[in-house]
Amino acid sequence: MKLLVLSDVHYASDAEKARAGHEARVIGNPLLRNAAHLWRTAIWLRNPCAHNHLLDAIVRQNPDPDLVIANGDFTIDSAFVGVSDSAALESARIAVEQLRGAYGDRFHGTIGDHDLGKMSLFGGAGGPRFASFEHCTTTLGLSPAWSLDFGVYRLLGLTSTLLALPVFRDEIIPAELPAWEVARERQLQFFGEAIGGLAPGRRLILFVHDPTALSFLRDEPAMQARMADVEATVIGHLHTPLILNLARRLAGIPRIQWMGVTARRYTTALREAACWNAFKVTLCPSPSGCQLLKDGGYLRAELDPSGVNPVRFERVRLPWTRA
Numbered sequence: 482m483k484l485l486v487l488s489d490v491h492y493a494s495d496a497e498k499a500r501a502g503h504e505a506r507v508i509g510n511p512l513l514r515n516a517a518h519l520w521r522t523a524i525w526l527r528n529p530c531a532h533n534h535l536l537d538a539i540v541r542q543n544p545d546p547d548l549v550i551a552n553g554d555f556t557i558d559s560a561f562v563g564v565s566d567s568a569a570l571e572s573a574r575i576a577v578e579q580l581r582g583a584y585g586d587r588f589h590g591t592i593g594d595h596d597l598g599k600m601s602l603f604g605g606a607g608g609p610r611f612a613s614f615e616h617c618t619t620t621l622g623l624s625p626a627w628s629l630d631f632g633v634y635r636l637l638g639l640t641s642t643l644l645a646l647p648v649f650r651d652e653i654i655p656a657e658l659p660a661w662e663v664a665r666e667r668q669l670q671f672f673g674e675a676i677g678g679l680a681p682g683r684r685l686i687l688f689v690h691d692p693t694a695l696s697f698l699r700d701e702p703a704m705q706a707r708m709a710d711v712e713a714t715v716i717g718h719l720h721t722p723l724i725l726n727l728a729r730r731l732a733g734i735p736r737i738q739w740m741g742v743t744a745r746r747y748t749t750a751l752r753e754a755a756c757w758n759a760f761k762v763t764l765c766p767s768p769s770g771c772q773l774l775k776d777g778g779y780l781r782a783e784l785d786p787s788g789v790n791p792v793r794f795e796r797v798r799l800p801w802t803r804a
């Protein structure tokens with residue numbers, strides 16, 4: 482079976498493109514604004530709205546995969562509240578419809594943190610919105626948790642923000658917290674049944690957008706019993722191997738509580754990053770990669786349903802081109 486995995490498409494609708502500079506506008510402190518500008522222009526991504534054409538390139542290069550998984554973050558999230566914002570919803574809708582149009586029911590998507598709303602890096606604006614979760618599952622038709630069986634393999638797609646909900650607690654609107662907790666309970670119940678019902682000898686491939694979720698999965702008793710059967714866990718979120726390698730080096734650092742929610746969220750993930758090894762993490766890069774290395778692309782894999790040949794993900798580089 483031919484697998485195509487892409488992640489962090491971050492499609493930009495015209496309405497999102499019209500908000501250029503959205504990140505700088507929500508940063509009041511000029512020093513922080515300059516730091517964010519430097520991070521954006523030199524390292525991360527100078528113009529996040531200039532890479533829509535890379536989704537076309539991926540579809541063009543992969544006319545006949547048997548299975549396609551897009552591992553979250555379909556939108557720029559320029560209002561920081563996910564697809565509850567109509568401009569962000571339009572971005573995600575275009576990306577999801579393009580993938581469904583090309584691949585039909587061979588396409589499966591996971592939900593990324595930006596799809597749900599992500600508090601801005603330095604500005605403290607926005608955050609997860611439950612209306613975004615509802616739009617993801619209804620308007621966009623993305624299932625919050627799914628399971629697919631191919632021979633010895635069970636592929637599971639999960640919503641990282643739900644699994645790691647305790648990390649996002651301070652960013653969530655208090656009145657919406659009960660709804661998020663119910664959704665998380667459902668997610669864990671689905672996961673427990675999907676893992677618990679797995680016959681001996683079956684193997685797991687997990688698709689989770691944000692690796693912050695992995696330490697929460699590790700702590701689930703059902704997961705602990707089947708950890709040895711995890712053959713691969715495909716993450717997105719980090720966009721480039723540069724950040725994955727940095728995160729591996731920083732694994733185990735103490736949690737920073739006093740620098741705001743973003744620092745607390747990142748350091749919580751890093752403190753637990755050592756467990757990523759047990760999950761056999763593979764990063765699916767974003768189509769553009771980072772500005773510094775221009776190392777974008779996607780993953781391809783051959784899945785042997787008999788399990789004789791273990792799954793191997795191959796990174797396909799996309800050239801850094803302008804639309």
Ligand SMILES: [Fe+2]
Pocket residue numbers: 489491554593595718719720
């Ligand atoms: Fe992303």
